[in-house]
Structure formats: C-alpha cells, structure tokens
Amino acid sequence: AQSVAQPEDQVNVAEGNPLTVKCTYSVSGNPYLFWYVQYPNRGLQFLLKYITGDNLVKGSYGFEAEFNKSQTSFHLKKPSALVSDSALYFCAVSSYSSASKIIFGSGTRLSIRP
C-alpha cells in the first residue's frame, strides 16, 4: 500500500534562511512524487514533481526537492525563505500501478518570520 509521511506539523524559519520540509514515502514500484502548496482559503497549487531522471527537481517560486531512493525521501527545500512562503505544504505520492490514485501527506505548516 502507498503511504506518505510528513513528520513535522510545523516548521518555523527566519526570513532569508534556508528551509527544508521533510517527506518520506512508501510505494510499490517506482514512485511519482509531488509537492503542493495551499494558501489560506485556497485550493492546492502544484509546486514540482519527480517522475524520473535527475534527483534534484526545481519548481515554482524558487523551490526544489531532492529525491533520495535509498532513504525513500523527497524533501522540499529553498535556499532563502520569504515571508510570502508561509503556507501549508503537502507531499504526495502515486505510482504507475496506483490507477491514478494519489496519496497526500498530512501537511506541514511553514511559518516564515520577518
């Protein structure tokens, strides 16, 4: 069965510092991994995905994520945080065998202080 874990409910970072939001997954076969962001009272927005190829994936708003197969992780990173990055972040996983079913993590609230 597929699963995804976001071990931190909240991450607090000072503006200008690097940020990391953690995600680990479990899936049969090769994973498709996604990060989405949700701003207050809005729907989720796609940030980036890993399908195959280069383990470092770059996405919207300066975010990137690194796929680590041995650690089954897909952590979201940004070199320099902005206050406007404050939002709820979801990691998600699917696979070829999942029949279009995607599993979302529980979400991590990112708070960037000025």
Added chain:
Amino acid sequence: DTAVSQTPKYLVTQMGNDKSIKCEQNLGHDTMYWYKQDSKKFLKIMFSYNNKELIINETVPNRFSPKSPDKAHLNLHINSLELGDSAVYFCASSQVRQSDEQFFGPGTRLTVL
C-alpha cells in the same frame, strides 16, 4: 479564465438536507477528482472519474454520489447531510497518467448545522 471552478464557494445547510456541489474544468483534462479536507487539513480522495467513467471510489457513505455528465464536469450530490460532513470539498483535474499533476478548484466550504 479559471481552470477549475466550483460552485458554490460556501454552503450552509441543516442536517438531513440534500445538496449538490458543481465542478467544471476548462483544461481539457480526462480525469477529475473529489477530495474532502477536514478541520485538521487532512486531504482524502473520495472519487475519481476518467472520461465520465468512475475509476476510484474510496470508502465513502452511499449518501455521496458523484455524477459526470461529460468529461469537463464532475458534480457531487450529498443526501441526508450529517454534522460530520462539514468540511471543505475540493474538485481537481489532471491528464490520465498517474505522473500528471492535479489542478485544484478553490474549494467549497460545507457547514452542516
């Protein structure tokens, strides 16, 4: 132009009533979804349709019935509403493949009194 739209944005109703939420996408996608987000922000898939055909039907009470009149529309009808149905419901769409990202609507906040 809004890619995935939902109506209404807010829905307040009494227990026992029947209500519908409508969703439309103008992205030309083949697959559409309904998700429920609870008060703790946990997101759970309810249904998925591919080209008007039901492909995912999670453990959801029979009171919830999706209907897809065409591949651009996926509506959600809820019978005999209960307090526990209060949540934000999101519609989403994507191309067919599991590797394709999903595009979400703005959500419908349902409050059952």
